[in-house]
Amino acid sequence: MRALHLIIRRFLVWGSIIAFALLAYAVLRQRPQDLPWTDLDLNQPIGLFTGRKLAALTEDSTLCKALLDRAGVDYVAMKPGGSGQCTYADAVRLRGDADAIALSPVSVAPSCPVVAALKLWEWQVVQPAAQRIYGQPIARIRHFGSYSCRRIYGRSQGDFSEHATADALDVAAFVLADGRQVSVLKDWKGTGKDADFLRAVRDGACGLFSTVLSPDYNKAHRDHFHLDQAERGAMGGRACR
Template sequence: MVRSVSALLLALLVTACGGRSDREVVRRDNDVFSSQPTRQCLTTLKSANVRFTPLPNQSFSGGCQTIDTVKLMSFGTDTTNLGPMTCPLAANFTAWAKHAVAPAAKAYLGSEVVRIETMGTYNCRNINGGRSGRLSQHAFGNAVDVSAFILKDGRRISVLSGWNGKPDERAFLRRLHQSACKRFGTVLGPDYNAAHANHLHFDMGKSMKDGSAYCR
């Protein structure tokens, strides 16, 4: 009887983890992060009235991992598809939404952004879909892809149609691209290559040897 109960509990545990044998959860405590800079980053989020939940550290096969990440719950603008994000990425993204997206929408489009659409954050894959052999910053929850903006007046401004679209949409999106270059380590848009025709890629990695942002 004891063996049967133990076997059942083990099966339930495996099911709860999605059956993934390549995942290792190593978080000790939801409120403990591994470095002082990250703990300071959490303080920055709280002081900016950002609601978030610390996530368990996880390691996956292939070198992918999510270490010291958070789940953004609320920061003033509804945003879709946000998964694990490193704290610095979350802090810069929320500041960009508040100090760049909001004023740019009023200035160029005469309306308010009520929703930011993204294509997600964490994704265990290589740069350029596998051709480079190097892990993308998405593989560490250190990148986010922004695809569109929903305005209060009902308009949807997408990167795909707006980058080379109406003059006001072009100006709006280019302003956001420019402002992102001041906050993120790497910023890639439609002018970079065809793979980025439908989104703006932001990550906290430094691609330049001198530590400056890589902005294309």
């Protein structure tokens, strides 16, 4: 009798686990972006595996550009450039879309996976946060650049930065539609709306980029957010600080 009770208990436990798994799968089927095996779609809300899928685009520039096309992103594909450890082959430059946030300076050309993440960040994180907090959109994002042939922190030795392959962008400030600027350097340490906005967009970037570094990380990032799409992000190796 004791053995029978044990069998029944195990059956109930495993039955509950299977039922929960089936229920979870049924729910997730309504959100394909939450499943690891579905294709990335930039028109879908951010899902559990969106960040990994974006990072995986570093291995497939053709797919990345096709996704930008499908999402209606206006861009120009740049010719491959650089040399040695500092080569890039999938850089794209965003064009002046009246409905999109402009990058300032406009000449910047990050890698396609970075741009794909930037557009999702704009559509689903930055603009919603701006409307919620300020009641108006962001018009421009000021940055410190993307491509730079250098090692991490400009050291003479060690690993090369993601900037060396245009797989990063350093964001310094956001300009609202009314012209007011929200600066990482000046407004991060505050307690008002500007600080709330900066933390909201920093946190939201963590689900889209392989690496997100802010003033919380170290003094080198006191004046900008470092956003990159390192290949390790495709396997879940992410950093958010």
